[in-house]
Each structure stands twice: as structure tokens, then as C-alpha cells.
Amino acid sequence: MMMDVQLKRGLLDVCVLAAMKNEDSYGYKIINDLKPYIALSESTLYTILKRLETADMLTVRTCEHDGRLRKYYHITAAGRKRMEEFKTEWKEMILIYQFVTKEDEREESR
């Protein structure tokens, strides 16, 4: 829950995309849905949503809900492609993890 900021960076985009992969979602809901996995503030989320929109990974649709504005985000094919790429990157990350955690071979550990 208190993950290193830098580690989060690479995961945020795909997490946000994953939050809308089954059905369109909106800012407030995305934050709450992701809470069990990764914490992100409103300013962070809306920055990400804007970036993903610019990258054509999602489309936006504004609705009125209970007199309040609500913007629904819809993942595009490019967005799903990004999620697939993440799976490939994950394999590389596993190799890195193994390198980092490989058994210590210092003299003193004989």
C-alpha cells in the first residue's frame, strides 16, 4: 500500500485502463475501484486520463447524473493493446526480479 513512487509510475496507466476494461467508468469510481491495489489522488488520475485520451487509448463521453457532471471513459483498441504490451513487459520484469533477488554469494555467507 505504500509502494515506492517510481515503481508506481509504470503501473498507473495500465491500472487506469484495467479499471475500465469491463465497462466504461468515471474518475471517482476509478479511484475507488483501484484503492485495494494502488492509491492515487484525484490530480494524478485526471492527469493520467487526459494523457491516455491524448494517446487515443480511451474516449470520453460527458453525462449528467443527479444534476452533476460525470465523464465516462471508454477504453479503445489502442488501450487494450497497451495492456497486452504490459504483459510482455511483465515477463522482462520477472527476469529483473530474479536478478535482484538471486542468492547472495558474498564470502561472509559461506
Added chain:
Amino acid sequence: MMMDVQLKRGLLDVCVLAAMKNEDSYGYKIINDLKPYIALSESTLYTILKRLETADMLTVRTCEHDGRLRKYYHITAAGRKRMEEFKTEWKEMILIYQFVTKEDEREESR
């Protein structure tokens, strides 16, 4: 090999620390040792080494080798602690990975 820049960010520090966990190392060697796992330029590495030194995760010792300057880096207890923390963070990352890759439940996939 062509991992997303943001994803790399969280891994670079621990990779550099891991590169010197068995024996002290120096810039040029670290870059080559990490090459099979993660690519990083000289400017990136030396920035990281400086940062890790400031954070007391490593100490530096300058030596002369074949008439050339060579700076050996030695991981500290704090550096090893950072690597342990990474293992904890990795567990969180696995949960995130599972969330992202969880089977699609869209209508069309019935």
C-alpha cells in the same frame, strides 16, 4: 529490452544496487553487467549512483587502474534494506498484475 520508461524507473535503483551486492563494482562494469536485464546510459547510471550515495545506500572509493580513474561503489546496510523492501513491493506488484490481466468479462466475450 524495450521496456516502458516509466516501468524502468522503479527498477533502476534496485538493479544498480543488485549489481554490487556480491562485490564492489564501478560504473562501466555495472552498465555491462546489467545489459542483459535492463539498458541504461552512462548519464542515467551516474545520476543514479550519485542519488544512491546521497541516500547513504552506497559508499564510494576512488582507485587508479591502468593509469585511469576508477570509482568503486560499495553497497551499505541501507542499500541492502532497500533491496529487501523491493521484495515486499514486488508482492504488491503481483496483485496489480493479476488485477490488470484478470479475465475479461465484457458482454461480447460470452
Added chain:
DNA sequence: ACGGTATACATCATATCACGAAGTATCAAT
């Protein structure tokens, strides 16, 4: 009626950081 909390989105300033570019210098091999 009032206050607090939840819902919902937007913008700005700041700090961190990876990286290319360019530089300095030595040594080995062709």
C-alpha cells in the same frame, strides 16, 4: 437549518528523474 461527508471534476506549481548530447582522458589493437 446547519454542518459534515461523499460525490465529481479542474488547474497550477513543484520536485523528481531518465536520457541524449557533448566533453575529457587513457589504453589496446590494427
Added chain:
DNA sequence: ATTGATACTTCGTGATATGATGTATACCGT
């Protein structure tokens, strides 16, 4: 003599997470 490998340094830039702050409505308890 030239090229490539070794080895470290500094600068500028662009990307980006986040706190702070602001706007606005709905709901619930007292």
C-alpha cells in the same frame, strides 16, 4: 595514426506524480 574500448562528468530537457486549492451538488444526522 586511427579506431574502438574503457571510464567518468555535466548540462539541458521533457515527462510526470502529487499536494494544494477551487468549484459545485447531494445526502444524512442533529
